[in-house]
Amino acid sequence: MKLDLRPLLAENIRVLPVDFLLPPPVEEDGIAANLYGVHFPSELLVQGEITNTAGYMRMSLSASIPYVAPCARCLEEVTGTFSFRFEKTVAPAKLLANVAEEDADDYVIVEDGFLDVDEQLLEMLVLEFPAKLLCKEDCAGLCPQCGKNLNDGPCTCSKQETDPRLAPLAAWLERHKEASSKDEP
Ligand SMILES: [Zn+2]
Ligand SMILES: [Zn+2]
16 A cells, blocks of 8 residues: 655644555465464454654554464464554655664655555564464364374373383373472462
C-alpha cells in the first residue's frame, strides 16, 4: 500500500490514519524456517497512524493476522491470531543518509511524498512469528516409537518389554526421572 503523506508533509493535517489489508507472504517467496507448515488464511490487518509533530514524523501501527500452524509437539492444527507492533520514524531518503547503519531499522523512508512499508511489515511478520507453537502448554506430544498422539491417552509402547540390551539405559532413565521429580518443590 502506497501511503500518500503529502497532506501530512504540507502540514495540512497532523495525523494521518492508516488502515489497510496486506496479502500474507506466499510460500513461493521462499518461506522462512519458522513459517514452515504455517498457513495464513486471510490478510494482515494494518491499523494505526502517522503523526507529524513540528516536522518529526512518527509511524505507529499494529498489525494482526489469523494463522493455522502445526503444534510443535503433536502436529495438531493450532489456530490463532498473531499481532505485532510496528513503530518507526518517518524520514526522507536524503536525511536517512546521515543515519548510522545499525539505526536504519528504526526508520521508514518517504519518497516523493509517498511511503510504502509493505515489505518491512512482511519482513517483521516473518521475523517475529513464533518458531514453536503449542496446542496447549502441557501438550504431551507424539510417542517417538509408535507416533500416537499422547494427548489422546497413553500408547502401549511403555508397557512393552524393554529390549534387554537397553535395560540398563531404561533403569537409568527411571532413576533419573525419580530423582528429578524429587527435586521439584
Ligand atoms: Zn500439541
Ligand atoms: Zn507408542
